[in-house]
Amino acid sequence: MRIALEDLHVALAGRTVVAGVHLVAEKGEIAGLVGPNGSGKSTLLRTVYRHLAPRAGRVLLDGRDLTALAPAESARHIAALPQERGGDFELTVAQVVALGRIPYQRAFAAESARDRAATAAGLARVGMLEHAGRPFSQLSGGERQRVLLARALAQEPDVLVLDEPTNHLDVRHQVELLTLLRVQATTTLVALHDLNAAASVCDRLHVLHDGSVVASGPPRDVLTPELLAEVFGVRAAVVEHPLTGDPLIAFDHRNPAGRVTGAVGAPGAVER
Template sequence: MRIALEDLSVTLAGRRVVAGVHLVAEEGEIAGLVGPNGSGKSSLLRTVYRHLRPSAGRVLLDGRDLAGLRPAQSARHIAALPQERGGDFELSVREVVAMGRTPYKGAFAADDAEDRAVTAEALERVGLTAAADRRFARLSGGERQRALLARALAQQPDVLVLDEPTNHLDVRHQVELLALLRQQRRTTLVALHDLNAAASVCDRLHVLHEGALVASGAPREVLTAELLAEVFGVRAAVVEHPLTGDPLIAFDHRTPATAPATDPATAPVRQCGGVAL
């Protein structure tokens, strides 16, 4: 399914944190949101999985306004891994993952054979089969992250919405999670701090700065030294990754950027590669 945001704005405590954003994740595409802290990435994602209501604009699922769907309907199409991870559930890992089956069940309905099979497959995909009977509260931060991703996968959504999914993961599990996203070929909207990870896993990048969209397009076209200086305030060279051929950003950790600041509210959005929103 295709996710599109039309002129989306979000206001929190009287302050506009997302301003008139248009962006898209096409069916089967991984679309990344990147930008400095406070640029509006999490607020934007929260409108997609309906934790926040936009103050203006719409979120469209295959052309249908999400606001017109019942929560259970949208939960069958969209699953989220938010930054807010919830409390220390007094449940087993298997029980937490099985919560992803809730949109398909009636009130108080027990798990059936299909639920158990889907839960087991989700646990296997994130490498937690051996931990299925452990208490969720006793997991490490990285294990919890993988368990909550398994819960989202058990939901069998058309669209995944992930907010910093590699947080708390060691290098190996970061690589495995990003590879899993590529293998899924499921429509995915993901916020990432790691620009090299974004360049590797995403088909399309949307760059946010102070609540405004300032660039959209393929990673190779979006991630330029000029944009990195203007938006992130860093000096960097963009080269070819020697193993994958993806863009690889080499940061200068000794010298700050000197590019002049721009006002994201008035700067035109860079549509790289003729990408249509």
């Protein structure tokens, strides 16, 4: 399914955080949201999975306004992996993943064979099937991240909304997760801090700065040295990855004078 945001405005505590955002993820496409801390990436994604309501504008799923759908119906189409991971669930790994099947179940109905199959498939995709019986509370941060992604996959959504999905993952599992996103062929909106990961996995990038989209397009067109200096306040060169041919950003860690004075993303900034 295609998902589009039209002139989206979101306010928190009376303060506008996202203003006039237009962006799209076409069917089967991975669209990345990148930008400094505080640029509005998480707020925008929370609006897409209906944790927040927009002050103005629309989120459209194949042309249908999400507000016209019942929560259970929208949950059958959109699954999310938010930054807020929740507490120490007193559930097993399999039980946590099975929560992704709730939008398909009638009240008090028993788990179906399809539910069990979807739960097992989600765990298998993230390499956690052998841990199905373990208590979720005893997992490492990276293992929890993979289980919560399995929960989203078990939901069998048309759209995945992922907020920093590689957090807490070691390098191997980061690569495996990004590869999984490519082979899933599910329409995906994903916020990523790692610009090289975004350049590798995303078909399209939307760059946010101060709550607005300042650039959109293929990673090769968007991630220029000029944009990196202006938006992120860093000096960098963009070269070709020797293994994949994707854009590869080489940051200058030795010349802090190359940073733009007063650029966003300074230490201490808080993600919204």
